[in-house]
Amino acid sequence: METPLLLLGLELRCPPHLFNTHSRPSSSLSLPALSLRILTSTAATISTAVVESPATVAEAPRSKPHSNFYLKRKSAISEVQRSSDFLSSLHRLERVLKVQDLNVILRDFGISGRWQDLIQLFDWMQQHGKISVSTYSSCIKFVGAKNVSKALEIYQSIPDESTKINVYICNSILSCLVKNGKLDSCIKLFDQMKRGGLKPDVITYNTLLAGCIKVKNGYPKAIELIGELPHNGIQMDSVMYGTVLAICASNGRCEEAENFIQQMKVEGHSPNIYHYSSLLNSYSWKGDYKKADELMTEMKSIGLVPNKVMMTTLLKVYIKGGLFDRSRELLSELESAGYAENEMPYCMLMDGLSKAGKLEEARSIFDDMKGKGVKSDGYANSIMISALCRSKRFEEAKELSRDSETTYEKCDLVMLNTMLCAYCRAGEMESVMRMMKKMDEQAVIPDYNTFHILIKYFIKEKLHLLAYQTTLDMHSKGHRLEEELCSSLIYHLGKIRAPSEAFSVYNMLRYSKRTICKELHEKILHILIRGNLLKDAYIVVKDNAKMISQPTLKKFGRAFMISGNINLVNDVLKVLHGSGHKIDQVQFEIAISRYISQPDKKELLLQLLQWMPGQGYIVDSSTRNLILKNSHMFGRLLIAEILSKHHVASRPPIKSRSEPKFRST
Template structure:
């Protein structure tokens, strides 16, 4: 049967390209496409740089490496720059966090506070910070640092490797600089401790907060409770709940759900059931989170019968999510099949959960049957449906099918998450589906979400490999500040040779505007292409007239080529243009 016969409706709109056989072991085949072996295609962009090391001179007995000399030169240029933004764009890529920390201290010593803040913001945006960057910045800024800015730096610090301990050091720095802790900063600190599972530290800060006369709110109680949940410390959690109530605060949905997590992780399943009933009575159990917490705990404890009883009582299948997280995929699949046989009634939530179970178990035939069932019942897919299917088909290396689903998802107004999009972009690029990769890039680019800047350069390389030079030009034109100089050079060289001749001048202007110094090889290639097509002589004339104003002049090789074909523009006009370029070139050399 064809997927299109199942999915070619108003809900799933696919093309008649993918064939699936009725055998459960068969998968859709895509003509002329060999499935590449999956590999890790991108690194964690938020991971921290290695710890800073002092910027030391190498041993005098050992010659400097080229990379060291290049970094040293860039560091000095940055310190002396009058246009920091432009210099960072040109030199920032080759400098390491420890190099930039030196510049931070340099600006601090000179009292260049604006440069200091500008550089630190750039370092954060481009992932060029390490633990020392934060402490350096806070030390040199001292009391000039506002509480709001300090909190922002603190939040940034806790995201780096071992950043929690660096953040605690910065708390001392904050106090040294005269900035007092308040409810907001204590709230952030408690949340950090909770996310790191540091319950004792969280409790100490909670007590310290009260000792300083600050009154905890529900957020503070929730964070401390969350810290207790890491090891299921239900005794301290119960004491905290008593304190919360005696303070006059009423526990909300977040507090009670977090308490449920404590009981589940502490193995108090009977107490968990009672609390779940309380959540239901208060109307706090309308979504699946409380049920999943309990069923996840039961399934991990090997108490699958009890997990099934929770499932049966509620007439829902949310338990399959817990089973899947425990990697009990066959159990989840069987439970989905049992539900179908027993109840024979569906809604979107049920079908999505069944779909998830079948996808995790790798049961293609059941996946297709579930999708067919959605069509028969006129149930429209939602974000979760599309997300489940795209991840599944990517896992099965059916990247073109995943692309078609993502295309339909985008058409329905849903925005896929960035990591999923980019993973698909990389795989489509590897299988030479370059235009499809660019289409996914555009879905991501025009969504309301902020896109990681490194993605622009990656798609540029894919487009160059696919010879989609016009699309590559659009990427460079709109995002040149986020693309490295080597990548721009690669694009420019390819476009001059193979790109649309009518856009050559536009491309040269864009790459010049990006700060890239156009080399003579590019001009020679452009001029050669224009001369080879005499009907493009106006474009040649425009290029030659534009060059002197930007400080460019053709070299002797290109000059001789133009003179050899001077009849194209006319001998007199050719002589005038080359004369102007020669005068400009001589003037530039004399200034040096």
């Protein structure tokens, strides 16, 4: 709910024209970026020199006594920080405190979580014109950690266009968006900033890249961003290689990860434990334990000691590679190193074993873990419940769910879903309802899985209308519907004579932009015809005629001729014919007799009769007689003229006259 609102908010609050300024940042403002670039891209000797000089400058004042004014400012800062009514202290010390002093206080408020004070101070600084670039960047950083839209509001409130494209401020707001998982809006804003004249630096790009790590489609986006670097004169640094490697790893691109490691070595950066961790993680996708072992050897040879993350990741590789004996050994190593104090590595192994069909071995890890008193938040139980369900041991799964409910007060969505699933599979209606109530009470927002589990269960319990309601709910919450489940629901709704509900499910599926299987059109068509929802049936036919079988089209055509909306009869016939379907005589007969019984539709009858010969159709003799008998209603002359065309058309063409010769005898 919050996401779309926020995204919309961004667009509303950042109309493009605000960014279309052509002002450029002053040269002094881009200096920090320049010095960073020097720091990161030059040889170690130079960078040492650059780093050392500010350090000596900073130490210099210590030998000299501080000026009176400096000491006054210092004490003013701490007075405001400690004051119970800081606004009045501020008012009193207004003349002493410089902008940078206020910034110090602002950051202090941010670090100690005094949000209200931070906002008040920021407002005060704005009102008194004591505001700088640092004020904005710090304020956005701290506010954004709690409230992104407020941070965006602050960013948008910056009156000066050139300040708005200050790289520090831009990095700060972009980082806020990334940290809140709003990569799309982040990229949008970034593009606007660039158009406004922002000169992004290495940190800007790294911030954006960090946003690509855990999103789907993050890899191509990252590659695109990396492609922009040369154009902006930016060299990748060690941190950026770390980010990029993490992206490769989370997308299973191990070859690309290897290439980046190679490239960074060539550029003179030596990989650290983070770089190696990501490379190792990239091997976990295919469970490439051979490469993982080689990597561990290389890493140790250059003196890096594997840490908890590294060893846990290695465990993941072994599990994925199906090396369960070595996984158990490694788990023991983690235990003795003190790296298995929480349930995570046990969970990984249990899950891997259960997915490999080794339920008993998973169970033994689970019991082992419980016996050791490993700290658990309930995930281990949840994995075990899933494992039991996977092996269709629903009674045990249900028992363990009960157990989890009493042991763990707090349940997250995944745990709730797992228990819900267990109760559904075991057919425990009461418990299912209890879980739903629990979710409601804890204000847990159901996800795709929750809906899927419930719908499947309701269908199983023949609560088809409830399943339908839940599907509507699922759809309205923006979740993708699954075809197989919908198809089953459509079938059952058809059976219980709920054709409009069935059609609504069909439409939700159809308009969620996916290609759906051919049989579904046919299935819904039968339901609609049986339910006499012929106008809806017509829509299905019109859009999918090519995918529907001839007998079903025929069935539809006849049903429509008999009781479909008379004004649509000609359209239906044209659509059927246009799809390549050969309309049979019976359909024309029914249509025409209906027209005759409703003289006010005579125009439609004339249109139909005029249309038929051109498509190779003629009326049969009984229909012809019927028309002639009623021709006074249409004008005898006109009817005679039209029917004469039917007569001509009824004669076989010259070519086919010779056919009987071949066919007979």
